[in-house]
Amino acid sequence: MRKIATTLILISFVSVYSYGQINWNYDRQAVRKEAKETGKLVVMDFWAHWCGPCKKMDTDLWNVAEVLDIKDNFVAHKVDVDADRNLAIEYRVQGIPRVIITTPSGKVLWDRTGFSNANQFIEALRGIPKDASEITKAEAAITDKKSPTNYFEAGMAYQKLANQTEHDEIRGELLELSTGYFAKSRKKNTDKVMVELAALNQALNTAIDGNAKRALKQLSKMGPPNANTQEFSKYIKAYCYKCQGNQKAYEAERAGIKDSKLLASLDKK
Secondary structure, three states: OHHHHHHHHHHHHHHHHHHOOOOOEOOHHHHHHHHHHHOOEEEEEEEOOOOHHHHHHHHHHHOOHHHHOOHHHEEEEEEEOOOOHHHHHHOOOOOOOEEEEEOOOOOEEEEEEOOOOOHHHHHHHHOOOOOOHHHHHHHHHHHHOOOHHHHHHHHHHHHHHHOOOOOHHHHHHHHHHHHHHHHHHHOOOOOHHHHHHHHHHHHHHHHHOOOHHHHHHHHHHHOOOOOOOHHHHHHHHHHHHHHHOOHHHHHHHHOOOOOHHHHHHHHHO
16 A cells, blocks of 8 residues: 555656746746746736645646646746735735736736636636737837837737637737727827728727627728728628628628638638
8 A cells, every 4th residue: 555655656746747847936027028038928926925825726726737738838927925015016916826917018917816726727827828929029119119000010919919819808808908009009190091900900809809799880880991991891890790690791791802811811710
């Protein structure tokens, strides 16, 4: 019996060792720097030495194979709420453990307080897109110059990243950020085509987020598109009708699209 128990312990040790431990970083600036350089999102774990549920989370979440297998997809940031009170205050931490997934610049995409089981945390961690480098570049461009073009490119970068995750909540937050950048792009913009494209992409974000009916209403309020945006408008309508299961309307809009990339995108949806 002792031999069997020893063997089981050894197997468990080898299993964890083969995956390696999460490389937690405790310095905020170093975390931000690594995230921006590697193009990864950040997973923040607010904890304390005296916190019982935090210890349970360490055992039942951070040291399980499902998480260790994807640990290289994000930058891991441990925040001791007693040692780094300013950061805890900034994120309004009132209970621990608390896990927050953020962009490299700190925008919150997912947030949970407390720990009972690992399932919802693992699901969120699996939903982290592997490459967030485009949003980092886009935000750096905005820091250099707050122009309509740079805001538009940021909106596109966030929209693209949203399409790389299957996690509804993370995708929804990315789309909301994307829509916000498109809104900023439309302000004081003299380029009528870019203004219309930004508005169309806002409608597309609504559809991607699961509200095709609302997206179609947004499109109807815009009026007829100009020659430069007509196919993209038809693409969004076709996407909405496909989501609604309206095959006849879908085929009618699709027939007016000649752009191969737009058609290929529709086929993937």
